Amino acid sequence: xxxISNLSQSKVIDQIQAYSHADCxxxxxxxxxxxxxxxxDLDAIGDVISGxxxxxxxVDRSTTRLDSLTTEQFPEMxxxxxxxxxxxxxxxxxxxxxxxxxxxxxxQLGVALLQxxxxxx
Amino acid sequence: xxxxxxxxxxxxxFPHLRLDFVPGFNVVKGPNGAGKSTIQRAIVxxxxxxxxxxxxxxxxxxxxxxxxxxxxxxxxxxxTGRWIVRKNFESSRTQLHADNGDRHYAHDSVQRKLxxxxxxxxxxxxxxxxxxxxxxxxxxxxxxxxxxxSLEERVAGGDHGxxxxxxxxxxxxxxxDYRRGYETRTYSNFGHIARLITExxxxxxxxxELRRRFSQQVEDMENRDRLQAxxxxxxxxxxxxxxxxxxxxxxxxxxxxxxxxxxxxxxLEERLSTIAKAQDDLQSAAIELQSLAAFxxxxxxxxxxLDQLHAQVEYLQSIESTTPVLPATNTAPTRTPVFLIxxxxxxxxxxxxxxxxDSANISILVAGYVLSVLxxxxxxxxxxxxxxxxxxxxxxxxxxxxxxLGQRGQEIxxxxxxxxxxxxxxxxxxxxxxxxxxxxxxxxxxxKEQAQxxxxxxxxxxxxxxxxEQERQQASRxxxxxxxxxxxxxxxxxxxxxxxELETIAVQLQRNSAEQAQVKSDxxxxxxxxxxxxxxxxxxxxxxxxxxxxxxxxxxxxxxxAVYQHTRDTLVQAREVTIQRLRSKLExxxxxxxxxxxxxxxxxxxxxxxxxxRVARAEDNEPWIEPSLxxxxxxxxxxxxxxxALADRIxxxxxxxxxxxxxxxxxxxxxxxxxCQLCSxxxxxxQVLLFTCSDDYDHLGHVIELA
Numbered sequence: 083x084x085x086i087s088n089l090s091q092s093k094v095i096d097q098i099q100a101y102s103h104a105d106c107x108x109x110x111x112x113x114x115x116x117x118x119x120x121x122x123d124l125d126a127i128g129d130v131i132s133g134x135x136x137x138x139x140x141v142d143r144s145t146t147r148l149d150s151l152t153t154e155q156f157p158e159m160x161x162x163x164x165x166x167x168x169x170x171x172x173x174x175x176x177x178x179x180x181x182x183x184x185x186x187x188x189x190q191l192g193v194a195l196l197q198x199x200x201x202x203x
Numbered sequence: 204x205x206x207x208x209x210x211x212x213x214x215x216x217f218p219h220l221r222l223d224f225v226p227g228f229n230v231v232k233g234p235n236g237a238g239k240s241t242i243q244r245a246i247v248x249x250x251x252x253x254x255x256x257x258x259x260x261x262x263x264x265x266x267x268x269x270x271x272x273x274x275x276x277x278x279x280x281x282x283t284g285r286w287i288v289r290k291n292f293e294s295s296r297t298q299l300h301a302d303n304g305d306r307h308y309a310h311d312s313v314q315r316k317l318x319x320x321x322x323x324x325x326x327x328x329x330x331x332x333x334x335x336x337x338x339x340x341x342x343x344x345x346x347x348x349x350x351x352x353s354l355e356e357r358v359a360g361g362d363h364g365x366x367x368x369x370x371x372x373x374x375x376x377x378x379x380d381y382r383r384g385y386e387t388r389t390y391s392n393f394g395h396i397a398r399l400i401t402e403x404x405x406x407x408x409x410x411x412e413l414r415r416r417f418s419q420q421v422e423d424m425e426n427r428d429r430l431q432a433x434x435x436x437x438x439x440x441x442x443x444x445x446x447x448x449x450x451x452x453x454x455x456x457x458x459x460x461x462x463x464x465x466x467x468x469x470x471l472e473e474r475l476s477t478i479a480k481a482q483d484d485l486q487s488a489a490i491e492l493q494s495l496a497a498f499x500x501x502x503x504x505x506x507x508x509l510d511q512l513h514a515q516v517e518y519l520q521s522i523e524s525t526t527p528v529l530p531a532t533n534t535a536p537t538r539t540p541v542f543l544i545x546x547x548x549x550x551x552x553x554x555x556x557x558x559x560x561d562s563a564n565i566s567i568l569v570a571g572y573v574l575s576v577l578x579x580x581x582x583x584x585x586x587x588x589x590x591x592x593x594x595x596x597x598x599x600x601x602x603x604x605x606x607x608l609g610q611r612g613q614e615i616x617x618x619x620x621x622x623x624x625x626x627x628x629x630x631x632x633x634x635x636x637x638x639x640x641x642x643x644x645x646x647x648x649x650x651k652e653q654a655q656x657x658x659x660x661x662x663x664x665x666x667x668x669x670x671x672e673q674e675r676q677q678a679s680r681x682x683x684x685x686x687x688x689x690x691x692x693x694x695x696x697x698x699x700x701x702x703x704e705l706e707t708i709a710v711q712l713q714r715n716s717a718e719q720a721q722v723k724s725d726x727x728x729x730x731x732x733x734x735x736x737x738x739x740x741x742x743x744x745x746x747x748x749x750x751x752x753x754x755x756x757x758x759x760x761x762x763x764x765a766v767y768q769h770t771r772d773t774l775v776q777a778r779e780v781t782i783q784r785l786r787s788k789l790e791x792x793x794x795x796x797x798x799x800x801x802x803x804x805x806x807x808x809x810x811x812x813x814x815x816x817r818v819a820r821a822e823d824n825e826p827w828i829e830p831s832l833x834x835x836x837x838x839x840x841x842x843x844x845x846x847x848a849l850a851d852r853i854x855x856x857x858x859x860x861x862x863x864x865x866x867x868x869x870x871x872x873x874x875x876x877x878x879c880q881l882c883s884x885x886x887x888x889x890q891v892l893l894f895t896c897s898d899d900y901d902h903l904g905h906v907i908e909l910a
Binding site for chain 1: 253255256257258259260262311315318319322323324325327328332357358359360361362363364365367370373374377762765766767769770773774776777778780781784785852853854855
């Protein structure tokens with residue numbers, strides 16, 4: 083399990099490579115919070131790591147940092163843009179902390195799911 | 204927004220490259236391997252990547268280049284003017300300069316500004332919308348990709364290959380799994396709230412039972428400790444009391460022994476005293492015997508001789524004394540006259556008694572008195588006569604004896620001399636002295652013998668006085684030792700106890716013994732219960748921890764379920780809103796583009812709520828046609844039209860450059876011309892970058908030829 087919060091892609095690769103050797107089957111789960119602007123190229127990571135171990139399986143369970151999720155990043159005419167706007171509006175309008183927390187988690191989860199991360203357990 | 208210039212250093216196959224783009228149609232031409240894809244990748248990296256010196260980025264370094272690459276893009280927007288973004292991957296620096304003097308150096312700040320310029324914040328969003336590649340059309344052609352699905356993915360705005368419906372289905376499955384529960388090899392510990400709640404309930408019952416048993420156990424343990432303490436105390440008291448009684452027994456034993464030894468000592472002392480006395484007697488008898496040695500040494504013959512001699516003297520002396528006296532004349536004749544005198548007195552007393560009692564007449568009294576006088580007179584006369592007759596007889600015999608007496612005198616003197624000589628030899632003055640000394644010697648001998656016997660008796664067999672003395676000393680030592688032992692504090696303390704106190708102690712001892720037996724019994728029962736049915740505290744703690752974990756798991760699952768549900772609902776809502784807002788415009792634009800691409804063969808395109816496309820021919824009465832019924836080329840045209848329309852709508856107003864990666868390679872000549880014609884028209888409003896290896900597009904606009 084690699085917490086990729088505040089880690090660049092190269093650092094993520096370095097951390098994974100520390101566990102990698104030719105005879106191992108490496109199963110890696112990426113967790114933590116990541117900026118929406120940080121694009122983590124899982125294929126590139128897979129390309130680099132899979133050459134140094136017997137087998138490699140990568141699951142990205144990281145979620146996007148709320149403060150990095152701005153409406154400007156997501157076009158309004160896309161589902162993800164609408165999704166972010168709906169939940170942002172809900173987060174800003176609600177005074178119930180539980181409801182707010184729920185909306186925040188939903189926002190992170192939905193964006194992560196749309197970004198192709200296997201965050202569902 | 205358009206790209207005005209691109210300059211790259213040390214990127215892949217380009218040690219250095221500068222490309223200047225025109226605002227309209229740009230044809231980037233070059234053979235395979237000339238670097239067309241590299242240019243596309245450089246533009247995307249310049250717009251979205253964080254410049255860092257990583258192994259992934261290292262892969263894009265030019266062969267033999269000393270440093271990592273630098274990418275520079277000059278962007279121009281009618282609204283915001285000219286911008287230059289520069290990313291140095293060697294120094295990890297990002298810069299964004301604007302003509303208006305606006306400068307950004309922090310990566311996040313640069314990216315935020317770029318997002319506002321481009322209208323999209325992620326590489327995947329950008330590439331999935333404004334990039335149209337030949338490979339997409341080929342996938343539609345050969346059925347690997349469905350038009351609806353592909354458009355849905357792009358409308359979703361997520362990563363490549365992710366559409367909203369798929370995400371919603373995933374969420375539905377996850378929600379169902381969480382609600383109904385599921386068991387898989389991987390996720391058996393997650394989900395299944397019902398199972399968790401059941402387990403929680405069972406665990407709750409178990410914890411209650413464990414707590415009850417544990418509470419009982421704690422109580423038992425406390426009781427055990429309390430009883431053990433009581434038992435110890437009782438044992439201690441019992442020991443103390445037993446010791447007291449033991450000491451008391453010891454004292455009694457000592458006292459008995461002391462008494463015994465004292466008695467023995469006293470007896471030995473007395474015996475020694477008696478022995479001393481006996482020894483004294485023996486000694487005095489021996490001394491006396493020594494002084495009377497001659498008498499004690501007399502044998503029987505000598506004694507008999509002396510006795511005979513003395514008897515002879517005595518005989519002769521007796522004969523001498525009796526011869527002149529007449530024996531037996533002075534005794535018997537006096538009894539009768541005395542009797543008569545006594546009788547006269549009795550009669551006289553009887554008469555006096557009668558006279559005094561007046562029981563006899565005078566005659567009788569006279570007769571009585573006369574008789575009494577007569578009796579008295581007769582007795583007196585008789586007595587006087589007898590005396591006279593005796594004196595007469597003795598006078599006749601005395602002269603006859605005188606001669607006999609002379610002879611006998613000589614015999615007596617001779618015998619007396621012989622006796623006197625013998626006695627003188629013995630040391631006696633006379634016969635009485637002899638007799639006395641002989642008796643004295645016999646008495647002394649007897650005394651000596653008796654003293655010896657007594658001494659032998661006192662000493663016993665084979666014992667001496669010294670041995671007895673030693674025994675006495677031994678007895679004395681023993682006595683002293685016992686007395687000293689009695690002076691020991693504990694014995695002395697016990698010795699001071701009164702019988703009542705001792706009795707009290709004995710009673711307490713008995714009571715304590717009974718109590719101890721009861722406590723032991725209780726203790727055994729508790730120990731048995733503890734041993735029989737032990738509750739491991741660790742087990743209870745584990746169960747409680749597990750219960751807490753379960754509660755947390757349930758809460759987490761329920762929370763997660765709520766998050767899933769909310770995400771799903773919001774996604775559904777977002778999708779509906781998006782499609783609702785997009786659909787009509789998209790239909791209009793797609794219809795326009797498709798009509799142009801097909802040279803007016805198809806009138807319009809219809810898009811339903813599920814993003815299913817249908818097309819209508821130009822004739823009014825023709826029914827809607829499913830894309831699957833269209834030819835591959837027409838399907839490509841439909842897809843291309845829809846993509847163009849989508850790019851217009853998604854980036855509404857911003858018009859970022861449209862990247863076409865040789866999309867018309869499978870089109871026939873007529874269709875390609877129509878497509879090129881459409882793209883030329885589009886290039887009037889937005890920049891178009893066509894990447895191709897063909898010379899067919901040279902006439903469309905600015906050609907950039909790669910060597």
